[in-house]
Amino acid sequence: MGCDIHIHIEYKDKKSDKWKQYYWYDNYKDKSGKIDWNKVFDDDLHIGRDYDLFGLLADVRNYDDIPSICLPRGLPDDVSDSVYLEYKEWDCDGHSHSYYTLSELKDYPWEKKYKKEGLVSKKSYEEYICSGRIREYCRNAFGNIKILSEEEMKEIAFRNDKDDCDGNIYCRLVWYETMEVRFSYFYNDFLNKIRELFPNHSDDELRLVFWFDN
Numbered sequence: 001m002g003c004d005i006h007i008h009i010e011y012k013d014k015k016s017d018k019w020k021q022y023y024w025y026d027n028y029k030d031k032s033g034k035i036d037w038n039k040v041f042d043d044d045l046h047i048g049r050d051y052d053l054f055g056l057l058a059d060v061r062n063y064d065d066i067p068s069i070c071l072p073r074g075l076p077d078d079v080s081d082s083v084y085l086e087y088k089e090w091d092c093d094g095h096s097h098s099y100y101t102l103s104e105l106k107d108y109p110w111e112k113k114y115k116k117e118g119l120v121s122k123k124s125y126e127e128y129i130c131s132g133r134i135r136e137y138c139r140n141a142f143g144n145i146k147i148l149s150e151e152e153m154k155e156i157a158f159r160n161d162k163d164d165c166d167g168n169i170y171c172r173l174v175w176y177e178t179m180e181v182r183f184s185y186f187y188n189d190f191l192n193k194i195r196e197l198f199p200n201h202s203d204d205e206l207r208l209v210f211w212f213d214n
């Protein structure tokens with residue numbers, strides 16, 4: 001069964017000094033109150049299923065041993081009322097509850113490199129040679145495939161190979177990426193958009209409260 005994250009954006013209300021939830025998806029409601037979920041999913045504030053990110057944030061589904069920022073530490077004691085109600089609704093179906101302020105996330109050493117390993121197709125390997133980045137890989141592959149060493153893949157890269165007409169040639173590769181590059185959509189797009197939405201709040205007055213389902 002798959003696992004998804006449920007992220008809630010909270011801000012410190014200047015008048016009450018209490019945390020409140022920001023309902024960003026309300027921006028996509030029509031006059032009848034119906035939410036256009038296609039637009040929600042296209043927004044930079046929507047975080048989809050990315051097990052590497054889950055591993056980074058809370059050591060959840062951390063199959064590639066991503067160095068986690070922190071193990072789950074539960075809900076904050078002063079969590080907003082609306083997020084607490086949703087937490088109660090999820091009951092035991094929600095797990096690994098945690099939170100971070102924007103300040104805590106920005107203090108993380110995003111320039112740190114970590115090791116990745118997987119099977120890479122010939123096409124992905126050629127893109128890697130050109131850009132230095134692996135965009136697609138898999139842990140295992142089955143069926144009518146051929147697994148080469150990296151040295152063997154280097155020899156046939158950028159050649160038309162009749163054996164690879166169905167994209168069935170792979171090599172097992174080890175490479176290194178910085179956290180900032182791997183999670184650019186989170187570190188740059190997601191966090192920067194929150195920052196832009198609250199220009200009068202400090203990074204300590206903005207936070208993410210989240211948990212996971214199965």
